[in-house]
Amino acid sequence: MNKKIELLAPGGDLDSIKAAIAAGADAVYCGLDSFNARKRAVNLSFDDFNRVIKLAHQHNCEIFLTLNIIILENEIKPLLTLLNKLVNTAVDGVIVQDLGLFYLLSEYFPSLDIHASTQVTTHNRGQIEFLNKLGASRVNLSRELNIKEIKSLTQFGLERNVLSEVFVHGSYCIGFSGLCYISSAHGGNSGNRGRCSQPCRDKYLPTDAGKEYPLNLKDNSAFFDLEELIDAGVYSLKIEGRIKGPSYVHTVVSSWKKQLLSYSSQGKLLSDNSALYKVFNRDFSNSYLKGTINKLMFIDNPRDNTLKHVEQSNAGLSHLQIEQAKQDLYDQKTAMAAEVAEKIKHLNTDKIPLTITLSGQSGQPLCVSVSTPECVFMVRSQSKLIHTENASLNRSAIDKRWKGLNNALTCIESICMRCLDADLFIPFKELTVIKNSILYQLNGAKEAVSPVELPVLNYAPPQTAKAKLSVLISSKQDLPLCSVDGVDVYYKLPDSFRKGCAEYVDLFADNKGLIPWFPSVLIGADYEAAAQLLKQLSPKKIVTNNTGIAYLAYQLGIDWTAGPYLNITNSFSLACLKEKFNCSGAFISNEINKKQIKAVRSPENVQLYYSIYHPLLLLSSRQCLFHQTVGCKKAAMDAKCLDKCEKSASIINLKGTSFAINKQKGDYVNMYSNEHFLNTDIVSDAPEQFSAFFIDLTDIGITEAREKDKTSIIRGFRELIEGQVDAAERLHNMLGQTTNSQYQKGL
Incomplete structure (x- = not known):
């Protein structure tokens, strides 16, 4: 090697x-x-x-x-x-x-x-x-x-x-990193903020497959x-x-x-x-590394496996012998901890002590010798010392101007002035220059970088027109919704469509107003197929939750909008997308609250979107979640699983909360809350901020609204945006059990 x-x-x-x-x-x-x-x-x-x-x-x-x-x-x-x-x-x-x-x-x-x-x-x-x-x-x-x-x-x-x-x-992790919201949605502790409470390791009610830790890898x-x-x-x-x-x-x-x-x-x-x-x-x-995603990756116990491994390794021995092996492990762990403590106790992170000696006489430069345990160097003043009865070169002046040498890395251990004649003067700025020269030497001859001021962004003016309504669908049966006046309709593409790419080319060719919506995860051949589809379609506009497709759209000059799973929570992220990749719009993250949303401002020519109604995605997984829930006849996943499998299950935690596990053809397995996200408050809270409010009607997840007339749902949201009295109440009644807890809690 x-x-x-x-x-x-x-x-x-x-x-x-x-x-x-x-x-x-x-x-x-x-x-x-x-x-x-x-x-x-x-x-x-x-x-x-x-x-x-x-x-x-x-x-x-x-x-x-x-x-x-x-x-x-x-x-x-x-x-x-x-x-x-x-x-x-x-x-x-x-x-x-x-x-x-x-x-x-x-x-x-x-x-x-x-x-x-x-x-x-x-x-x-x-x-x-x-x-x-x-x-x-x-x-x-x-x-x-x-x-x-x-x-x-x-x-x-x-x-x-x-x-x-x-x-x-x-x-x-059971879910793709950065795309896991289970801790955020059900505990207010976002994994995207480093606060994941690891609910995937929690105990659940026994599943049909007899597992109590169905998400634990x-x-x-x-x-x-x-x-x-x-x-x-x-x-x-x-x-x-x-x-x-x-x-x-x-x-x-x-x-x-x-x-x-x-x-x-x-x-x-x-x-x-x-x-x-x-x-x-x-x-x-x-x-995962071997590409053999199987049910043996799960373990129905999230706790430390060391003692269990001792039992398995000593299977066939007597109970007494196994207990002795466990005691040996405890002794080894104690010895290991002591050995590590001994090895690290000499690794010193104390500040570097500085021993400083000043010397000089009238008509000569001030000489400053700096000694550390590792090196000795000399710094000299540019101007020469002057004899005066009003001496300025004293310990008080030095301490005041060299206090910056007492910092995170160094501390002044001693300053010796015995070799310096009395009653000398030097401009105070010279002491500052010497201090900076000392810091320069201690910093490996690296010049200090001047502070950057907070950049000023060119913000777009507030919206004056009412926001539009946008709708997401994933079924050809919902294509008639494209004819609803004043509504933009997006079509959700699957995570895998390499074998059906031509079908989607025809779909968008036959429905000119339909806008492609690209998923978050596109691996290997699925990304190549998605890229090829984008090139063939050359649509006027897309939404993408995948930055690979975003980059390709930028290269091809296609108008693109950053989807809700790109986790946009600040104005500088929007500036990044606009200036670096000519993004024309972006969804603001659904993890943040009213105050946090209102602080985000859009650059010029970047439209903001917000999803006010959608299945509440908790995580997406490349693993099969049916092994541990309802069981699966296959021990391992194969190429057909992603493309062909269509199945649903649910798990219930010890608090009685149910979670829906859903697999659509061509998609990875997703886990959803038992409640849809519905935030009618945002329409009145930030009307000047958003160009469009978005609703997801893809029939994914568990909700009473699945059987509802989608035209009526659209009508209800349009009435909400138009400010009709009681529109929010009618929507809540129509859509059943929903939540906007993330909007209330924020990050």
Whole structure:
């Protein structure tokens, strides 16, 4: 193995970061106490973070900062303050989800290396190009991809100087990252804000298949797949686990380091992964990577599997022997924790002490010697010292002007002035220049970057005309709705239509006013088919929830609107889409509330949309959710499952709340709330903000409105938009059980 492979470790707190460094990690990703997607981790203060960078660099380890959440409008200003501080550190990369943050970094902070988070859900070539245009130097590919798909995207990225990063160990999510809203919708804790409460790990009432944890997957481990990952060209092997402790981090990182060293030096893989079973796990699977998505990926227990593994490994032994094996494991864990504590206690993150000596005499420059445990250097003043009875060069003046040397990284331990003649004068500005020169030297001869002011965007004026009504359909039976005056009708395309592409070409050719609506997930051949369809249709307008299709529409000069699952929550995301990709419109996220929505302002020539009625999507999964619910005759998914399967099921949590699992032909499995989202308040709360309000009539999910006359539903929403008295009440009565809890809670 000649090429460099990065081993990227998690760091949730200071001791875990030290454990990763001690175990031989090439890089560590960690978060501050704000703007990162692991709020349950301890995380770091900014001062801690600076010292962590210093420690890591002393051990040839890089540090990446996670800023991987969606950003609210009122957070842009403090975010910019953070970026202005961050740009003057030695951080090696910034991990990003929010499009507004991509925009700020690429436009105003070019020295910061940008990495695309797994929350961006990168799974096709167009998305690589989209992120490349935003300045991303690497992308964390979706966990659901197989090795063939990873290799294709990695090679495509390398041709554009974009590196790939793949999760190789840690938790699997049941849903596509960035497209999971179950925690947000039913607990107010958004995964897109780092607050996921992991309801997928919750206990549910026993399903027809006899499972109590029907959404719970085993953990990911590609420990024996290193050779294939290297062959695919993957640059970084990423370990998940920022809420895990130092013993876990050290064990997993050191195991992977040994595997890498074995393959590098001997061309052979280690066959023993027993150490990985001694720290928290839910058992392991590599089925996504292998492309064998099957029911063995599930485990009906979300808790630590270590003791269960001991029982399974010692099957056939006596009860006494098994209990002794469990005790041995406890003893080993205790010893491992003590060993890690011993290894990291010498990894020092204290501030660098500065010993400063001043010397000089009248007619000569002031000489300042600075000594640290690692180096000694000299700084001299530009002007010469002058003898005067009104001396200005005293300890009080120096302390006042050099207080900036007491910062996150350094502290003044002592200042010696014995070699400096008495009664000397030098302009105070010279002391400031000397201080800056000292900081320059301590910062590795890197010039400080001046602060960036908050950019001023050119906003569109408020809407004066009433918003239009837009409707989404997914059945040819609903095509007559296209003839309803004053209503734009969109047609939802499936996640997979590679075999029926010609059918959709005919559909849109026969219905000129119909607007294509592209899905969030388009993997491999499905993306290629979607791209080909877009080229063949060359429609006047599309809506897309997939940035790969967005990039292609931009290239082809097609008018495109960003869909609701691109998670737009701030004005700078809109500016990004407009300036970088000539986007003409965007849906505002349904996760934010009235106040948060009203703070978002649109750039000129960008129309805003808001979905006021739709099935409440909780998650989309590449896995089959029927194995654990109603059962499935197939042990594993095959090519026909995505295209042909059409099935529904439900699960009920211990609070009695029901969730609908729905699979349409050509779509991945989706999970929905038992209530549709209905927000009639937004029409009167923000009438000047939106060009169109949107309703989803696709017959997906569970609702009493399925059997309702859709023309009547449309009429009801038009009356609402027109301001008719009691229109909202009539809609609520017509549509049955609905919710707008996300609009009430926000992020």
